Each structure stands twice: as structure tokens, then as C-alpha cells.
Amino acid sequence: QAKAEGRGNHRFFVPEMDRRMQSRRSLELDLRRAVVDGEFEMYYQPLVDTSDGQISGFEALLRWNHPSEGLILPDQFIPSAEDIGLIVPIGEWVLRQACSLAATWPTHIGVSVNLSPAQFRTGDLVRTVTTALAVSGIEPSRLHLEITEGVLLEHTDETLKILHSLRNLGVRIAMDDFGTGYSSLSYLRSFPFDKIKIDQSFVQDLFSGSEALSIIRAVTDLGRNLGMTTTAEGVETAAQLEQIQKEGCSEVQGYYVGRPMCAVSATRLLTEALPRDGVEAA
Ligand code: C2E
Ligand code: MG
Ligand code: MG
Ligand code: MG
Numbered sequence: 001q002a003k004a005e006g007r008g009n010h011r012f013f014v015p016e017m018d019r020r021m022q023s024r025r026s027l028e029l030d031l032r033r034a035v036v037d038g039e040f041e042m043y044y045q046p047l048v049d050t051s052d053g054q055i056s057g058f059e060a061l062l063r064w065n066h067p068s069e070g071l072i073l074p075d076q077f078i079p080s081a082e083d084i085g086l087i088v089p090i091g092e093w094v095l096r097q098a099c100s101l102a103a104t105w106p107t108h109i110g111v112s113v114n115l116s117p118a119q120f121r122t123g124d125l126v127r128t129v130t131t132a133l134a135v136s137g138i139e140p141s142r143l144h145l146e147i148t149e150g151v152l153l154e155h156t157d158e159t160l161k162i163l164h165s166l167r168n169l170g171v172r173i174a175m176d177d178f179g180t181g182y183s184s185l186s187y188l189r190s191f192p193f194d195k196i197k198i199d200q201s202f203v204q205d206l207f208s209g210s211e212a213l214s215i216i217r218a219v220t221d222l223g224r225n226l227g228m229t230t231t232a233e234g235v236e237t238a239a240q241l242e243q244i245q246k247e248g249c250s251e252v253q254g255y256y257v258g259r260p261m262c263a264v265s266a267t268r269l270l271t272e273a274l275p276r277d278g279v280e281a282a
Helices: 002-037 078-083 087-102 117-121 125-136 149-153 156-169 184-190 200-204 212-225 238-247 263-276
Strands: 040-049 055-066 070-072 110-114 143-147 172-178 195-198 229-232
Touching: 002 055, 002 078, 040 087, 040 110, 040 263, 055 087, 055 263, 078 087, 087 110, 087 117, 087 125, 087 143, 087 263, 110 172, 117 125, 117 149, 117 156, 125 143, 125 156, 143 149, 149 156, 149 184, 156 172, 172 184, 195 200, 195 212, 200 212, 212 229, 212 238
Parallel strands: 055 110, 110 143, 143 172, 172 195, 195 229
Antiparallel strands: 040 055, 055 070
8 A cells, every 4th residue: 555655656756746847947948048039128116215205226136038928027037047047147247237238327216226135155256346347337336236145155265265355446335135044143244334225125114013113113213223224125006115214214115116128218217317306417
């Protein structure tokens, strides 16, 4: 009986495994083709300064225009791209795209780029960033590099060396998705981040009677005391925005203030916003 059951499971398990490996293999092949054929596109989501309601920058978010599947979001392919080492060339492309677009924007507008742990392990991240800055000609302080705890989890000494070298170039370093990992606070102590991005889950739970509000309040205070910008991610409603502003977060990001959009729309948003600032064309 047990044997039959075992065999039954086995029979079920193999094709399932096989199917998964096959779809994984085809995703890999797809990704390699996407790199060669240039199927990636950057979207840009505004970051808004809560003190004046103005756009302070944009976060560059990777999209894959798949020829048959349509637009694919990063969570669905970045893990695979990391596994097969493709995130390194893709990440280089992302940095070049983001910096050269920022070069067309007013100089007070920043651009944020997400980095994968794999980019710290392989490749020459410092040189890649140096090149992207040099080619675009943007002021290094306009480039904000976002890392998650995953980056600090492994190879800590080497990682910290790279982070300090990046910082010495003049770029800003942000801790992304703050509060979601095991020891966010200890990571804050390991490197002097310029910015803390509070994970969107805290904003989502803001009015649910959980600890979310207290945590946002505490992190905002912490950021202020440490001289870091605090950004609330995932602001979707006017009520959330109002509460976040009350807590003193310096920056907000989310669908309520602006969705990720193509480069042309992002640039248009900036030029449309200018006359409202009273910065009339000279
Ligand atoms: P992230 O860096 O935390 O980026 C914010 C994510 O939240 C984006 O998802 C954005 O579209 C989404 N978002 C923004 N506002 C709202 C909101 O109001 N509500 C909700 N529900 N979501 C909102 P996206 O673009 O799907 O990216 C997911 C993650 O993929 C990013 O999280 C980042 O970790 C990673 N990623 C994106 N682009 C790149 C890239 O070029 N390189 C690397 N290594 N990772 C990237
Ligand atoms: Mg990010
Ligand atoms: Mg985030
Ligand atoms: Mg995230």
C-alpha cells in the first residue's frame, strides 16, 4: 500500500518537476533573447517632497515587453535573471538608461535605481556606476542607489567596501523596503544610509489598528535624528498621504501621487509641473 502510494506520488512528482524545469529553462532562454533584442524598458515613478508637494525625483522600475506575454513586472523575472547572472548586464543597462534620462531633466530632480545582491557579488559595480555617471554627465548626488537587506546579508565586508566606494563617488544610498527583513535596525547601523524607504506594507496597514502607525512614526523620528530622508512607499489614498505628512516623512511615493510611467510621460510631467512652481520659461 505504502509502496503504491509512494509510486503514485513519484509519478505525480516527476512530470510536475519536469514541467517546472522546462518553464524555467524557457524563461532563461527568453531572458537571454530579451537582452539581445532589447525587450526591456524603464518606467519611472515620481517621488514627491512632502514639504512642498513637488516632485523630487523618479524611481526607475524595470519592465519587460515580452513579444507574446505582454508587459512583465520585475518580480516575475528578476529572481531568474539573478540566478543565471543576467542581472549584471541588465543592471548596467538600467543604470545607463536612468542616468541618461536624468541628464535631460532639471538638475534638482533625482533618479533612483534598484540594485540586486548579485551586482555586488559579480561584475564591477563601482566602475559600472562611474561609467554611467560619466557618460550621462549627471551630478553624482542625483543618483540614488536603492538596496534591500538582501545585499547586506552576504559578503558583508566586501559589500560594505563597495557601498563606501559608491558613496565616495558622491551617489546617495537608500535602504529599500525598510522593516520587512529580520534586522532592519542593525543594518542601519552597519552603513550610513542617506535615505530610508519605509516598506509599503506599513502604509497599507496605517488605519488597520496595527502597529504600523507607531512604526512609521518611530522610523520617521529615527531618520530625522540620523539626518536621513524618510520615504513612505505605496501611498494610495488621500487619507494615507495626509497621515504620512502628519508623521513628518520627508518624501512619498505611490499610486496616489503618481504611477510608474514611461520616460516620455515622466519628462512631460516635469515640464508641466514647472509653470505651476512659478519657474516660468526664461
Ligand atoms: P521596489 O524597489 O520596492 O519598488 C516599488 C514597487 O512598488 C514597484 O513595483 C512599484 O510599481 C510598486 N508601487 C509603487 N507605488 C505603489 C502603490 O501605491 N501601491 C502598490 N501596491 N504598489 C506600488 P515593481 O515596479 O513591480 O517592482 C517590484 C520590485 O522589483 C521593486 O520593488 C524592486 O525591488 C525590483 N526592481 C524593479 N526594477 C528593478 C531594477 O531595475 N533592478 C533591480 N535589481 N530590481 C528592480
Ligand atoms: Mg526600490
Ligand atoms: Mg521598496
Ligand atoms: Mg519592493
